[in-house]
Amino acid sequence: MALYDMSPQVINDKLPLTEPVLLILLSLASEPQHGYAILKDIERMSNGRVVLSTGTLYGALRRLLEDDWIERFEEEDTSRGKQAYRLTPQGRRNLQLEIDRMKQITRLASLRVALKER
Amino acid sequence: MLRVYRKLLRLYPTEYRELFGEEMIAVLLQERDENANRKLAARARLALREIAGLVGGALHEHVRVRFEFRDVLFLYDGRFTMRNGFRFPKATAVLMTIILAGVIVAIRKGEVIATTLPPFSQPVTPVHPAHSYLLPGVIAGILFFYAVGLAGWAIVFALRRSGVHRLADVSGEQH
Numbered sequence: 001m002a003l004y005d006m007s008p009q010v011i012n013d014k015l016p017l018t019e020p021v022l023l024i025l026l027s028l029a030s031e032p033q034h035g036y037a038i039l040k041d042i043e044r045m046s047n048g049r050v051v052l053s054t055g056t057l058y059g060a061l062r063r064l065l066e067d068d069w070i071e072r073f074e075e076e077d078t079s080r081g082k083q084a085y086r087l088t089p090q091g092r093r094n095l096q097l098e099i100d101r102m103k104q105i106t107r108l109a110s111l112r113v114a115l116k117e118r
Numbered sequence: 119m120l121r122v123y124r125k126l127l128r129l130y131p132t133e134y135r136e137l138f139g140e141e142m143i144a145v146l147l148q149e150r151d152e153n154a155n156r157k158l159a160a161r162a163r164l165a166l167r168e169i170a171g172l173v174g175g176a177l178h179e180h181v182r183v184r185f186e187f188r189d190v191l192f193l194y195d196g197r198f199t200m201r202n203g204f205r206f207p208k209a210t211a212v213l214m215t216i217i218l219a220g221v222i223v224a225i226r227k228g229e230v231i232a233t234t235l236p237p238f239s240q241p242v243t244p245v246h247p248a249h250s251y252l253l254p255g256v257i258a259g260i261l262f263f264y265a266v267g268l269a270g271w272a273i274v275f276a277l278r279r280s281g282v283h284r285l286a287d288v289s290g291e292q293h
Binding site for chain 1: 137145170179
């Protein structure tokens with residue numbers, strides 16, 4: 001197998017993800033979140049480098065909902081019945097694929113750079 | 119500001135607004151409350167980013183609905199609105215101020231010239247027929263350059279999407 005496996009099974013037409021989409025999925029990986037919490041989490045995860053606007057966030061959420069990567073549900077423990085988002089099994093699988101892809105690239109990059117330095 | 123956001127939300131397609139409208143307003147409210155004590159410049163930056171996001175998002179949604187563009191969002195995420203925050207270069211602000219000053223000076227200058235000239239009494243004559251022949255040529259020229267620009271943009275865009283431009287970076291390693 002090639003070091004960087006680019007077969008269709010590994011790299012589907014949705015990968016690689018853009019950084020903001022990856023961060024949205026990572027934000028939902030550990031627990032479900034509502035819109036504002038996702039925005040803040042992305043800002044924290046990227047050390048303030050990625051700051052999404054509300055319009056951009058919801059554009060991405062709509063697309064992820066449409067592709068069945070995430071799902072929307074009503075939080076029960078809040079008085080206002082806030083809508084929250086969580087990863088679907090498909091979304092989690094795709095996130096894992098993206099992480100594996102990035103690991104392979106990192107490994108390849110490390111090898112290439114080490115070869116150059118010799 | 120919330121009133122502006124509500125107005126901008128109306129730019130979105132109805133279906134989208136019904137699904138996310140109230141939720142987006144709740145997020146904008148939370149953001150506004152959290153940033154209430156920040157400096158005016160920071161709040162202005164935030165407002166600009168939100169306005170740009172809402173306008174860009176609404177435009178994108180209409181294009182998507184109208185042309186049934188499914189994949190445009192991932193492209194849009196990376197290339198347009200989903201940049202790392204909204205940055206308004208300082209150089210642009212300086213340039214815009216210079217241009218504005220230039221326009222004001224030109225208007226003032228025009229007014230001065232107008233007052234010094236004798237009143238214009240000659241009747242305005244229609245454009246000479248010979249001049250009208252130039253118009254189709256000018257329009258054709260504009261269309262030509264527009265088409266060339268569009269084709270160039272399409273080629274650059276296709277190369278960027280395919281990643282072909284990066285081949286030059288790796289080809290050196292193969293020698």
